[in-house]
Amino acid sequence: MKKHILLISQYFHPETFRVNDMACEWVKRGYKVTVLTGIPNYPMGKYFEGYDKKHRTREIWNGVNIIRIPLVARGNSSNKLINAVGMAANYFSFVRSGKKWVKSSEAANVRADIVFTFEVSPMTQAMIGVWYGKRYNVPTFLYVQDLWPENVETVTGIHNKAIIGPIDRMVDKIYRETGTILTTSPSLVKAIVNRKNPVDRNKVHYWPQYAEEFYRPMEPQNIDGINPDDGCYKIAFTGNIGTAQGLDVLPKVAELLKSETVKFVIVGDGRYLPEFERQIEEKGVQDKFIMIPRVSAERVPEILSACDAGFISFNKTPLWENTIPAKLQSYMACGKAIIASASGETKRVIEEADCGICTEIGNAEALSNGIRKMMNANGNKMGLNAREYFNTHFDKSSLMDEMDRFFLIKKG
Incomplete structure (x- = not known):
């Protein structure tokens, strides 16, 4: 028993x-x-x-x-x-x-x-x-x-x-x-x-x-105003929006990518959200962001299916080098390429899996250049690599x- x-x-x-x-x-x-x-x-x-x-x-x-x-x-x-x-x-x-x-x-x-x-x-x-x-x-x-x-x-x-x-x-x-x-x-x-x-x-x-069983690859679908076939490269961030997540880099990146067909899909809420929205407005890059309030975890794979990559970031402190955030497993389970502003364990997993790119934390220029590379990379192959690594290790x-x-x- x-x-x-x-x-x-x-x-x-x-x-x-x-x-x-x-x-x-x-x-x-x-x-x-x-x-x-x-x-x-x-x-x-x-x-x-x-x-x-x-x-x-x-x-x-x-x-x-x-x-x-x-x-x-x-x-x-x-x-x-x-x-x-x-x-x-x-x-x-x-x-x-x-x-x-x-x-x-x-x-x-x-x-x-x-x-x-x-x-x-x-x-x-x-x-x-x-x-x-x-x-x-x-x-x-x-x-x-x-x-x-x-x-x-x-x-x-x-x-x-x-x-x-x-x-x-x-x-x-x-x-x-x-x-x-x-x-x-x-x-x-x-x-x-x-x-x-x-x-x-x-x-x-x-x-x-x-990651729970409902995190799995899905056929792309038009959901919450996200059109997977609009020719725009979409990068999704899902989860808590706090200071630890280091999302302040994204408005700067959006400004650097103003001429590119890139959008950031931000799904979630948290204590840092009002400040994050203020930074987006201050940079004048509202058109680069699709903001979606917190959804149930079960709906995250649907949203990811309409996007090209998942995003992970931290603020700059040595503590996060030891951390593998839960969203890494979620993205990998959904077969998504990953773009990260991270180091340490997160970088190790992404490189071992060959499922995306990892740039220096908080470095907007490096991240914008990395995104440009990802737009021309084989995202489908990276997504398959992510799922394979997930099946083996997580x-x-x-x-x-x-x-x-x-x-x-x-x-x-």
């Missing part, structure tokens, strides 16, 4: 993260799954309609039991300080609620066999998994996608030791007391193992993200089989 997984993730359905699919896949494989999560408010920083601290706090979705504990919504302000305060309140309110929940009769009655924390920022949520594992003597798993405290320093610009020091010690405690650590790239494995307080290499494993079934083996070893 398969076991009961307590999945801890500050973000969960209806928020759009790959953890949703992982939970559903575990249910299909015969596991019982309970998710401890917050009130949905990402990425716009306000509670989703129909959700608050009193309503829809307990749900069943696709066979997954969902427990929602209180947290403060992130908020969304143009003021960086207010944003930072709102984010801190969001992070720590979830942990505070989680600590209280771990001591509750509901937590005791869950009787989980495995506790698995899905860590995209904040790392603080992993403390709940540590507390639960210790209190109920349950094996603990942590899936690391964002390094802390490095992520905090990069996103907030805070380097004060009085703030970063305690966060660093918290991370040491989490790594020390977690039984199995999985992470999304080989570079992240090295970064975790080689911390100032080293982590046992034997418990840190590379387990890349996959296949969902194979990766979830591997996860089953991790669970068996830990239970063993």
